[in-house]
Amino acid sequence: MTELPIVVLPVGSDDDVLDACLAAIDSATPVGTRVWLADDARSGPRGHAIIERWLQRTALKADYTRRQRSIGEVAHLDEVLAACGAADVAVLAADALPLPGWLERLVGCLASDGAIASATPWCNAGETAAWPRIGEIAAMPSDPSRLARATAQMPPTHPELPAAVGHAVLLRGNARERAGGLDTASYGSWYAALIDLSLRLSGLGWRNVLCQSAFVARRGEGNALDGDMDRLAVRWPDWHARVAGFLMRDPLREARERLDRLVATIGPPPPQPDLFAPAHADAQAESDDDTAPATATRMS
Template sequence: MTAVVVPVFNAPEETADCLAALRATLTGSHVNVIVIDDASDDPAVPELLNTLPEEWVRVRNRQNLGFVATANLGLALATRADVVLLNSDTRVTQGWLEAILDCAATDASIASVTPLTNHGEIASIPAFCRPNPWPEQPETWARACADSGPPLYPEVPTAVGFCMFLRRACIDQIGAFDELAFGRGYGEENDWCCRASAAGWRHVLCDTAFVAHRGGASFGPLGLKPGGRAMETLLARHPDYLDRVSAFIEADPLAERRARIVDRFQALDRQRDPQPAD
């Protein structure tokens, strides 16, 4: 059993796009969807949530708890299930969840899985570690990722929180996100991943899945503002964090595969919109 948890705060148009894509791509009864409104003050959000499928779990916080506490509530509501934590400014694509779960199933020691995206630092494509524009053709990118040869599933120092599979066995062992230290967000997934790594777990990229991400302003390495409190807390706990991230970026194990994915995307794009003959 897998649960998809979507924390929501305001941004009704982006949230509607996210939930519509989620609804269109989920098949079967093996997925439990939990949508948590963190006390949005935009009345359009609860109105939107009232239109969701009856089988989806809908929760509204009585007061704003912040992203991390809301995410932890979702992990708790998912009970025994593995969880995919999905930001409300994303758009999933056909086959995204199946690809992520297939990746997770390759090794029971995998604690987290992150798909490729346009805006996700070490998971970004086509430009690596840079925010790419919102894709006009996310489904074509998804097909390109799926059709570019056998997956590599490279190990990474941390997941990226826009879309993150978390294995329940790891949650049970090391606990949920630290909402006291990272209560308003930024850094909680990095800390969780470092704790999991210290306990012998692994984190990987799923290079056969693509999830579009709108994202916000860049916060430097893995969404953290240089010199910010979250980064200070993270480095105090895990002094080698930046060294491990830098080593992954320097090695760039997906460089050749990204190039193949881009080539495949361009080929699919030409098939979709062939150029007129001279």
């Protein structure tokens, strides 16, 4: 059986988003999966309490680290990826809400072709990987269980993307190492650093693809920091034209329409809890003074 990758979640500063994200990860990810909550000194006392309770309850092999001082989004994530060595790593956005089967299908996508370096699932706010409309931010899925079941029936054709998209991406470890990791000197945002990494991987002969059978929702698109897109344009002069051409040609139109039909015709889902409901509603009822720090960090 193929070993599941490490799931990395960069912890954000929005406690409610963190709570919902952890609940979705718990509901949608196989028991025993290694999960690393990586905190670049962004969470506060309530966030610590949410993480601590989640660590005590989850059936995942979860760990939490928190830096004493922030070093920036890209530098921190590059540090985390480097610590993972040659292991495959699935990176989730801080507001990601994965649907059931997301990780297993991303793994299957990577295993299907040794030339695939990055696999990106569908997302309601996934830019080039967006569903139901390319390049648009749609509302959160109203019936995530139905959507997950429909997505699972999509054919594993793995079409090419211009670059991986930051809502969720599975990165092949040895490809990431060969490309030299993230460029921490040029970019301040994961949004831009992932595009740059994808383009370097493509230049080395690897593929960045859409995993049509997986879906990870989120509340909005990622954003670049000031200057990041200008630096991308200098290093990759054809990048903007490449993305514009992809949006105009819309090679994923038939795939999105097929997923539309599957969602419309799939049978009723089996009874199960709300995938996106916060798992720790009881924590909200407790005193705001209950802000014990989370587990000890591994990074200084």
